[in-house]
Amino acid sequence: MYRVPTTEIRTGMRLGKSIFSVNGQVLLQAGTVLKESLIEPLLRYGITSVYIVNELAPDVEPVDVVAEETRYQLQDELSHTMDEVKVAMAEAAHSGIRHFSFTIRTEGLRQTIDQIIADLLANPRVAVSLQDIRLVDQYTLSHSVNVCILATLLGMELGYPLTDLRNLALGTLLHDIGKVAIPPEILNKPGSLTREEAEVMKQHTVLGWELLKNQPDIPPTAAVVALQHHERWAGGGYPHNLSGDQIFRFSRVCAIVDCYDAMTSDRIYRKGLSPAMALESLSGPMHGFFDPHMLLTFLNCIAPWPVGSMVELTGGRKAVVVAAERGRADRPRVRVLLEADGTRIATPYEIDLFRERHVEIVREVHEDALQYMRELAV
Ligand SMILES: [Fe+2]
Structure with missing residues (x-):
């Protein structure tokens, strides 16, 4: 199974994963053979x-480390919380109240967070890939849920106890809550912001902190993530230009996973980067932004080449990734399917790249190349 931009779908491709609407209804069932008339509505x-079945290896499926239902449930609850905050803010503004006070109910959020922690604990070895299919206008919601899941995973890998994991998850889930107070024309503007708009946007950190800091059910260790998640390890971030240990550890976790998820997400104006490309940016040009120990831990548990993706190996043969484990996520197990010239290998065989160190992944194989090879292989 591999991800294909909707604009590049070709008739006859089979849908690998079901597509859900905002409220979790199935729009298109996994297995549906796609045709022209379905593309425009998508x-x-x-x-x-969308996810498409790789016909050369239809049995290879990515592992969901968190159940789809749990993810939708959390998204739904966060959506309600944000709506309640928006309504309360509008009412406060309407009646001219200067000191806005509103109690955020966290019971539902906490229950679902516990389910997420349980899901993650049940899959302790699987390297994570979270390239879910999202609705563009649901960006803040699905991004927040992904950040929460990835942060909890990183917290686990860093050995945090359960109480820390719970607060980390709550803080990262609500890290962008201040965006409810940002004008929608700035928040949803496609492309880059002007200098003035960017300054307004940066205010979401302080606004989030103002909203969360006096909440009876939200500990300061969780609330502070909203304030500090754009600070950078080497300094130069906002709003307070902090550096190193001045930034609370939960905020440092959030900074890494927030960047990673933003880079890999599809937006209206661009397709998201592949995990391999995003991880490369984090460890290359951006590495000074992040706590080095946390970054290294993160790189070890995220799969640069998620299960189901096609890669080219040393010598030019093409393979599909069949398993990736945490701690060695960059050396997955692969099934070799095609010779260098694109002809099909009669008896596909598997290689564990963690053991066979002389074989390297040279590059990802782009969907178009895969399509080309499929035609050759038929
Ligand atoms: Fe943010």
Whole structure:
């Protein structure tokens, strides 16, 4: 199974994963054979990419480390929380109240967070890939849920106890809550912001902190993530230009996973980067932004080449990734399917790249190349 931009779907491709609407209804069932008439409605619905079955290895499926239902449930609850905050803010503004006070109910959020922790604990070895299919206008919601899941995973790998994991998860889930107070024309503007707009946008950190800091059910260790998640390890971030240990550890976790998820997400104006490319940016040009120990831990548990993706190996043969484990996520097990010239290998065989150190992944194989090879292989 691999991800294909909706605009590049070709008739006859089979849908690998079901597509859900905002409220979790199935729009298109996994297994549906796609045809021209289905593509336009997908685009209209804001679905920019879908999972397609790799016909050369139809049995290979990515592992969901967190159940799809749990993810939708958390997204739904966060959506309600944000709506309640928005309504309360509008009412406060309407009646001219200067000191806005509103109690955020966290019971539902906490229960679902516990389910997420349980799901993650049940899959302790699987390297994570979270390239879910999202609706474009649901960006803040699905991004927040992904950040929460990835942060909890990183917290686990860093050995945090359960109480820390719970607060880390709550803080990272609500890290962008201040965006409810940002004008939608700035928040949803496609492309880059002007200098003035960027300054307004940066205010979401302080606004989030103002909203969360006096909440009876939200400990300061969780609330502070909203304030500090754009600070950078080497300094130069906002709003307070802190550096190193001045930034609370939960905020340092959030900074890494927030960047990673933003880079790999599809937006209206661009397709998300592949995990391999995003991980490369984190460890290359951006590495000074992050706590080095945390970054290294993160790189070890995220799969640069998720299960189901096609890669080219040393010598030019093409393979599909069949398993990736935490701690050695960059050396997955692969099934070799095609010779260098694109002809099909009669008896596909598997290689554990962790043991066979002389074989390297040279590059990812782009979907178009895969399509080309499929035609050759038929
Ligand atoms: Fe943010």
